[in-house]
Amino acid sequence: MSAEILDSQVALYDRWHSGERKLQDLLQVRENVQNHSSIFRPYLTTQMQDFVPSLNYFFIGTLDEQGRPWVSFLTGRKGFMNSPHIRLLEIKTRLEVGAGQERHHKAAAATAEYRSAPDPLFHNLTKGETLSSGQRKWGGVALDFANRRRNKMNGVLSSDDILKVDEATGELHLLLTVEQTIGNCPKYITIRELDASTPPSTSEPDAASTSQVLDENSWRPLFKGLTPEQTAIVDQADCLFIASRFIDETIADQTSGMDCNHRGGNPGFARVNGNQIVFPDYSGNRFFNTLGNIMNDERVGLLFVNFGAGDTLQVTGRARVLIGNDAQEAYPHAQRVVQVTIEESVLRPRSLPFRMRTKELSPYNPVTPSHQQRGIDKSAVPAEATLAEITVHTNDIRTFRFTTSKPIRYSPGQYAVLDFGKFNTLGYRHMAPDNPHSLNDDYIRTWTISSAPLGLSSSASKEVKYSSPDAWNEASEFALTIKRKRGGAISNLLHSLSLDPDHPFTVPLICTGGSFVLPDPVLSSTLVPKPSKVAMISGGIGSTPFLSMIRGARQVLTETPLDIQWILSATNVEDTLPEALQDLTAPFTEEGVASDRQHRPTVIVTLFLTGHHTPEEASAVETKVASIPGVKVQFGRVDHKKLKAVVPDLKERRLLLCGPEPFMDAVKGHLEVLRIPSQQILTEEFNF
Template sequence: MPTTETILDTPSPWHAGETLLQRHAGVAERMEMAGRKVIRDYMPDQHREFFAQLPFLVAGAVDAQGDPWAGVLEGYPGFAASPDPRVLRVAAVPDADDPLLAGLGPDRPVGVLGIELHTRRRNRANGRIAAWDGKRFDVAVAQSFGNCPRYIQTRDFHFSRSPALRFAGAPRERDGLDAPARALIARADTLFVASYADAGERAVDVSHRGGKPGFVRVDGNVLTIPDFSGNRYFNTLGNLVLNPRAGLLFIDFERGDVLQLSGRAEVILDSPEIAQFEGAERLWRVHARRVAFRPGALALRWRFDAYSPASLATGQWPAADLREPPEGTDGA
């Protein structure tokens, strides 16, 4: 069992963007100790076994233009494995038309999220690609940590085809969001976000966000997203403070459609809209600049089961936009 002395000897896992938001939330001192305990440079056996039972992973990477992308890697359970505690081996790569592919390759930083929707479990493994042959890759794990189950809607999965059969559809690339893309976002109860920071060595992260349908507002090419109470790590928003670029992923779970976008991001700590949206503690916005829609790209399909109790305790933009701003705030 680690002692207080050995924990304090461990370098802080937080960069300046994360600590800024932790201070703003009044939890910096507590998180300094907690981070040293829970963020490891290896995968515990529980995480190694967890990744091996998953049918998909969400990965985040950064392309040559500096744009982050989030995408799905899928395969029959066992396609991801951990041959030793510091390596995650993934026997899948993105399709040629997936913008995530441009960010992957030898020695490239990558963020990996393992999420099991039917149990609401999720764990992260971030690091660099140590081996790559165009069909599979190894991640040299630099950060491994778990996340709470809040805001994850439960869904059961099945494969509509073999995941070895590559996407054969016609991707649609845009400079902005068209009407079908806005409709998918408006009804979404889940999204994934890739972000990164160049605090020393570049580090990429990919995370999950969830709520009730309507928790993401889309105005033209601008998405506004509430940030609810969470683990106080501020990995995503901390990255956005230092480097205001985000890559979002939306999945049509019934059809296997994938919407990916990348653009400029901003974190909003003071706005009357925060109080108007039930459960929001802050907001963040993404101005979509590059968009890819790939209908039927995934072999996986999911059947909705239930909303997270945490999601049910939060709001939706259609209702929030009708609420009066709290007294003493500028409603403009």
């Protein structure tokens, strides 16, 4: 039967199942998509038939005898999968076993004391849930990481079409009947390339790292929470694969079915929370096949892969779809969240016969909210923040001072979270090549506060505490120093503003928070106060928390001297905000300090300017910097030798790092060379 004839048999009518309809109604998109179910075809197109033989891997979802989905990663040489007919997918391969796993199999056979947890696929193909017709459901996704091409498909498997399933040898030969296919968009897929190098040989894995504790009467592990090794796989993942299912007797031509699909984002987009895994559902085609299945049947399976190490983690459990406030409580800034309560898990170390390298994350990936934002209390009534003053530093850097509708507390170095949602007028778009990040933009922004409260509260403990917001005076204003971001919706909005008393610019201030604060002084038990030494290292606009910290510290008298060395890297001297440095390093003029044992901080700043400077320009910069007390300048990038030369006692100091990710990675490498213990280093995530 030709594809042209089948095309005429795909009726244009609403055949979404009950779960999909429920979610589409809930999110008010039914009218837009109700007739789009005809996009799903009951066969493989010619393009799909040509595509599948070119792949070395295939992701497939199957059901165990309890009807629970599991996702498996099938591999083989190109051609291990082909389509001899538009309604048929043939898979013939021998699943290779990683080196460590293979030795473990041999050891188990010799001792009979331990059985390695196999891929659930073998069990499900022979003992999984069977329909009254004697068939089993399957769902799969053919995906090429090299070019982000993706095709989804699902169907049934008859017992007569299971030609070979041998767990001992890994041999598979299946004929899968296709019932439904669709081509998916490339959004959120990371481009990867095969690593031609041979996977390293490994020692025999410890039984506990292979899976959960095994039940003697079953091949399955008993779930007792993810192990650290399993959690690590989730934490590093920039994608997962999810299998789901539905049952709906109101659809005459397909009363049940499965779905297996890809979900992607930046590394860390999926998170382990106790016995649950949560991940956001980003803007897509609004069909909601996976989420609709969950609304119909909560059983799901997940697969996580460490492509560099060749490890896989498979879990099965029960899922919920969280929307609105419930979603944001589970995952900051997400409009929709999938929350999976894990029932069972299988970790298979080095189970892949190849390794893959990351080449490019998807440009559509939203920024992953930092760890610091996970504890935001969204039930609190936000204050209103009204723009009161704008200070222009450079063409691209300005300071915005806001007044607040009610007093707030924050520690110097903490951030403010503001809601600019009322300025989101883009509407829905499926793809946006001109600005991919706009598709999932909730217009909530987080910036480090660059101002500081006016000293410590009179009720604060006698022992100075910089770290606690309650130790500082309440404030009715705060300032944000913001660099214009190319293509940034909100930074460009703010930089275009001018003050208008008749039409004040006001947005909700959701909260302040964060753990990146100036360390509390070291209290000395000796008669002579011991200096509390701190080294700050920042790149570009990453200087903003240090502006706040130093401003706060200069307002406080302490018994313990505070010695601050600040290394500030920027392209040009203007980007270092020299007028702010002038204030931070100016000599103190107050008189009548209570005693000789009370101190103000000392601050020494070294600028590293990385832009190109002619000799004349360098001379002009040196002259300008010379007028700022306590500030020195060097030209070039920071490295470990320069760090050591500028701050010889670096090992004696607590280190605070803030800046763009490449800068932070480089500095951490330099500190490793200098053998600075990691516990001495506090870093700020500056990617939110």
